[in-house]
Amino acid sequence: QVQLVESGGGVVQPGRSLRLSCAASGFTFSSYAMHWVRQAPGRGLEWVAGISYNGRNEHYADSVKGRFTISRDSSTNTVFLHLNSLRPDDTALYYCARARGIYSFDFWGQGSLVTVSS
Amino acid sequence: DIQLTQSPSFLSASVGDRVTITCRASPGIGNDLAWYQQTPGKAPQVLIYSASNLQGGVPTRFSGSGSGTEFTLTISGLQPEDFATYYCQQLKSYPITFGGGTKVEIK
Numbered sequence: 001q002v003q004l005v006e007s008g009g010g011v012v013q014p015g016r017s018l019r020l021s022c023a024a025s026g027f028t029f030s031s032y033a034m035h036w037v038r039q040a041p042g043r044g045l046e047w048v049a050g051i052s053y054n055g056r057n058e059h060y061a062d063s064v065k066g067r068f069t070i071s072r073d074s075s076t077n078t079v080f081l082h083l084n085s086l087r088p089d090d091t092a093l094y095y096c097a098r099a100r101g102i103y104s105f106d107f108w109g110q111g112s113l114v115t116v117s118s
Numbered sequence: 119d120i121q122l123t124q125s126p127s128f129l130s131a132s133v134g135d136r137v138t139i140t141c142r143a144s145p146g147i148g149n150d151l152a153w154y155q156q157t158p159g160k161a162p163q164v165l166i167y168s169a170s171n172l173q174g175g176v177p178t179r180f181s182g183s184g185s186g187t188e189f190t191l192t193i194s195g196l197q198p199e200d201f202a203t204y205y206c207q208q209l210k211s212y213p214i215t216f217g218g219g220t221k222v223e224i225k
Contacts, residue, residue: 105152
């Protein structure tokens, strides 16, 4: 069965960096685009970044452009989110999600919590 | 960027009620819209894709309609497990955007 397991979250000071990982299993990883979506405490969903099935195309929300980088490794079936220059308003639960074409995000992980605080 | 406006943001209803949630897109997005349900402490789950197609395994009391700029999610006969927050999402173009959410609570 499809599984997405995020890791790498934690408490970090403003201005520092963090790398989130999402380990995928149960499907042909190299055939699917992957995305990160975050949810600040008590707030709605915010799309953060997406990467094409072959890793050639990346897209970012304006709020993270230039600070976050999405990447993927097909040898380990893992998608990453590199978070740099973190700010307190980046505090959120970060979900990894699989895209089923342009139709939906059909599988989601359980999330990795990032807290940015001094 | 494509803006999605959901209404209402909060809804109080009883078991058995018919509930309708609206999502308005600006500019229009054809039928490139999905609906999700999120219960507390859980990841979102897709209910509807391409505006009106029911995701496999989702109960048939959920239905979606609309195209272009106005979309609706209808729950026909609200069940206790349906009390949750619902989000629309457009996948027409980047940046992908979500509506602000509709929280459905028990009256």
